[in-house]
Amino acid sequence: MTINPYNPKSLHPLFPQFCPCPDCPYYLDLDNYITKDGTYPVKTEAQRRQRLYCHGGKHRFSEMAYSPLFGHHGSFSEYTQTAKMSSYGLSCDQIADVLERDPRTILQWQQALGQKSQSFHLALCTLIGLTLTFIQMDEIWSYLKKKKRQMWFFITLEARTKFWVNFELGSRTGHTANRLLKRLVYLMPFGFADFLLITTDKLAAYERAIALYLQKVRYAYLQIVKQRKKKRLVTVKERLVTGKESDFGKKTHNTSYIERFNLTLRQKVSFLNRKTLGYCKNQKSAQWVMWLNLFDYNYRQFHKSLRQDLTGQPVKFQSRYRHFTPAMKMGLTSTRLEWRDLIVAPIAPNAHEFVTSTDL
Numbered sequence: 277m278t279i280n281p282y283n284p285k286s287l288h289p290l291f292p293q294f295c296p297c298p299d300c301p302y303y304l305d306l307d308n309y310i311t312k313d314g315t316y317p318v319k320t321e322a323q324r325r326q327r328l329y330c331h332g333g334k335h336r337f338s339e340m341a342y343s344p345l346f347g348h349h350g351s352f353s354e355y356t357q358t359a360k361m362s363s364y365g366l367s368c369d370q371i372a373d374v375l376e377r378d379p380r381t382i383l384q385w386q387q388a389l390g391q392k393s394q395s396f397h398l399a400l401c402t403l404i405g406l407t408l409t410f411i412q413m414d415e416i417w418s419y420l421k422k423k424k425r426q427m428w429f430f431i432t433l434e435a436r437t438k439f440w441v442n443f444e445l446g447s448r449t450g451h452t453a454n455r456l457l458k459r460l461v462y463l464m465p466f467g468f469a470d471f472l473l474i475t476t477d478k479l480a481a482y483e484r485a486i487a488l489y490l491q492k493v494r495y496a497y498l499q500i501v502k503q504r505k506k507k508r509l510v511t512v513k514e515r516l517v518t519g520k521e522s523d524f525g526k527k528t529h530n531t532s533y534i535e536r537f538n539l540t541l542r543q544k545v546s547f548l549n550r551k552t553l554g555y556c557k558n559q560k561s562a563q564w565v566m567w568l569n570l571f572d573y574n575y576r577q578f579h580k581s582l583r584q585d586l587t588g589q590p591v592k593f594q595s596r597y598r599h600f601t602p603a604m605k606m607g608l609t610s611t612r613l614e615w616r617d618l619i620v621a622p623i624a625p626n627a628h629e630f631v632t633s634t635d636l
């Protein structure tokens with residue numbers, strides 16, 4: 277099964293339509309003909325839902341049929357609000373209070389949205405393939421349940437496109453770094469085209485993980501070692517681990533991009549705020565919240581530093597800037613997406629597993 281994400285026949289902005297019904301003989305068949313077939317009302321909202329028709333199996337199904345939210349009795353606006361509030365780090369009880377729903381319902385929605393966000397990202401990255409040129413890795417931490425227990429998010433950021441590639445939740449050890457690198461390699465089924473620049477801080481776990489998983493990749497790796505005295509920065513030293521000094525050009529001798537990104541996350545997600553009592557109480561929930569943030573940041577929000585200045589161009593009556601999301605810069609999407617696009621995205625069960633990383 278090969279998927280062409282730019283199929284003009286497709287009813288979804290990114291994914292081609294297929295029949296999601298496991299009993300149908302045309303289940304997941306991309307050559308099958310799917311058309312729109314009217315709309316139907318739902319009790320919970322004014323907006324009607326799209327109905328689709330499977331010509332091979334001669335039956336109709338809902339646009340929500342792919343979604344883990346199918347049959348969850350909420351409206352699109354409720355799902356969207358749950359996604360937004362979750363991404364700010366609000367607890368299920370708080371969201372339940374705002375939406376006047378049961379907290380257990382909200383927990384189910386949050387999990388379904390987080391899972392969809394994860395499979396959406398993995399499917400898109402593995403099906404189209406990422407072109408990475410300069411990645412930075414760092415950790416961000418918070419407490420989990422109690423002050424004695426820390427949780428760490430290991431994060432990979434592509435510095436030129438500001439694309440949030442992946443993250444792993446765990447302790448600050450080699451295990452988490454290994455999982456991060458393993459996932460990273462898996463996300464690039466077509467291999468690294470050219471040459472990869474990597475910068476991290478001085479954590480030794482990265483060095484071992486990179487050496488282990490990037491054996492077949494041409495890369496240069498620079499560690500930025502910062503020395504602090506009484507919490508004030510004293511010196512910044514560089515330690516070249518692999519590659520030549522000349523590999524690193526201007527504006528690459530740093531981990532600034534990911535540190536700025538960590539600030540964005542800390543400002544947004546309430547349980548990552550520093551020096552407060554409001555830390556996360558549930559590890560699973562924290563993970564889904566991060567996946568929702570990943571969708572929001574990569575696919576939904578325009579990134580300020582990615583905008584293109586259009587002044588001085590010959591076209592009249594045009595807005596001053598052209599805006600991009602990180603995913604647009606990465607070449608994965610052509611426009612920004614909405615939460616609705618995530619909810620109705622037709623993603624085959626384990627779609628990302630169709631592409632294996634054997635050629636790497």
Ligand SMILES: [Zn+2]
Pocket residue numbers: 295296297300301302303330332333334335
């Ligand atoms: Zn069918």
